[in-house]
Amino acid sequence: MKQTRSHVVTIVCPIQATETDITMRCRWNRWRMLASFLAPIFFVFLFTLLSFQPPEVEINVRKRTKTKEPQLLTNYTNNPYNISHPYNVNFEELLVMKDSGQDIPLKPLNPHPHKYILNPSNICMDPPPQNESLFVLILIKSAPDNFHLRQTLRMSMEKNPIEQGYVRIVFLMGTSKKELNKNILVENALYGDIVQQNFVDSYQNLTLKTVMGYNWAVDYCSNATHILYKDDDFHFNVKNLLKFLGSQEHPQSLLVGYRVDKAPVMRHPASPHFVKKEEYPNKVYPPYLAGGAYVVSMDVAKRFAVAFPYVKFITVDDSYLGIVAMKLNILPQMNDSLFSFKDCKDLDSKVIACRGYTSHKEIFSAWKMYVKRILAKFYI
Template sequence: MAANNICHSLAKGPYMPHIKKTFILLLTIAFLLSAVVYVSDFSFETTTFTQTWLTKVMNWTHYKVINSTLVGHTEKDLLFSLLPNQQIQRRATPVAQTTDIPIYHHVAHPSNYHFILDEPDKCSQWDPFLVFMVPVAPHQVEARKAIRSTWGNESSVQGKAVLTLFLVGLTGGPEAQQKLEEESRQHRDLVQSNFVDSYFNLTIKTMVIMDWLATRCPRAAYAMKIDSDMYIGLENLMSLLLAPNTPRQNYITGYMMWNRPVIRNKNSKWYVSEELYPEPKYPTYLLGMGYVFSNDLSGKIVEASKKVKPFNIEDAYVGACLKQLGIAPSSPPDPSQFRAYLGQYKREGFLRVITTILGSPQQLIDIWKDLKKPT
């Protein structure tokens, strides 16, 4: 009872205002100290936080895009699904900024990447005269099936051994990777490297192809980079390569591209900044849908790429590497054999060409079956 009386007296007495003021003052000091600590910690960790957040967002973007990006040609109407500020690797270094979005200088030289799936002994087993290297997205299973059942199934043309391999980048997830590895075990024709598989990274993909040819298949006489939606007239191609006037060194031919202007429109999927490529026009190059070359060039192009800053137009980049080497692409003896589109299918037209673009894997299968029918 005495204790209760004392508390009641304190509450009613002159000490109460002082207790309230002290309590409020302590709360204010505690709040200010917390704010100072929070701001200090945030300022100290801002750079790391921003870097980590940006890396996670970019990586998420990369892997989400893999399953929706088509690998194709610089002159075809494809969805350019990555912005030009893509970071290709964590070690990529930013270059000067020309828009509100930073542009990153990606590293295309193949020494920056390694093979996840490989067929290092394939060429020593087959000793091919000609190697087809097909850049294809991991999810494009139907395209690979169509090629395996048509021109990619041929192992000999006019008595010369030929070999077809597919090159892919990262799949974007463990389930897709497992399926790709199962496909690799079944067919033994897949090569995979650890770059992000996207339209923007076709330059990296092409340079990895060149590196594989130079290091795994140096004895092959010729190689061809050929896209996955292409028809190839194998007999016509082999006749070209076996012709007595076809060079065995420093030779590359296909659909010629002369005096092509560099696209500076930032809304274009073919946009290249002046920082990446300062000249107003590209050197002469071969359209990326399919070009054939003497295999000595693969290693030379890889070496030249050490001195040529990479940009995202892969076929023009190969042209820039050739210019660095002092090697000019050769116009084919019959330029009409390298065609972009033939239009509506006519048997006689396809019998004359070396390459042309098709609309679907099923179209390749249908055309191949018709062409193989006896006349």
């Protein structure tokens, strides 16, 4: 071993060097030889490490599993009203999900857990005569103690026997705080035209009543082509309604009535339209139709029914519908000549609906007329 080592030294190291210099230079040469051998391997390894990426499929999977919420773009990027109200997502994408049978991955902000007490589910089963293209459902918001108004509206249909085949009437209400619920059961047993759920019928619950009406229409009367949505103190003219619908170029996409633009939000607690800032922070509402009477096509009503659970609740029902319409990119159409909020002087000529009772005197007069007609039927 000693001879071999001295032989190597004589080859690599100078003869004149001391023994210490020979030892240091030999060690240095060994390290240089090792470094020159390992350097290429190190650089190849470093280059491979820096250039390595997971396969593209793995990247996509990680991105999809990172967030569980849907990538729904906002509708309000170019919103001319600068109004935001949860959820701020693309509701047209929600409609696509619903139509394709997908679950909408959003928690409902406006659930409607109320159950039916009265449900005339068969009222729309008979089609219009001769399979006509128009079939109208009249949804009437009514208070439990307004029996006389409901009777007046029922009698108005008796005057138009031909048009009755094209129209179905349903009254919408909640439960009464008074002892009227038994009377409602008797009334429905006679006429079978009341839709009632187990929420208290009050001004603050008008949005619940509206949501109930649309849901019922979509679930039990979807074969209707249009809905006339109105209060029970409005008269209506079926002939004018059918004439108007028959003249429309695109009758399947209607939302028409008396439109209100840039309505301010009422912040005074004494106002019946009071809405807290926490519930709706904006200063104005988007365009909406005054809730006394308006016409909506069933296609639009179905879109409303899909959107309701995902639009935050406010108590003002017509303003709430305006918010939902805006989220669905639907602009309500203005036609003040067909809907009158002052009087009914043009009801026989062109008006579809008009406020029929503006005073207690008019209500009492209508009630006397109803009693008189009932007595005449029995020849008393």
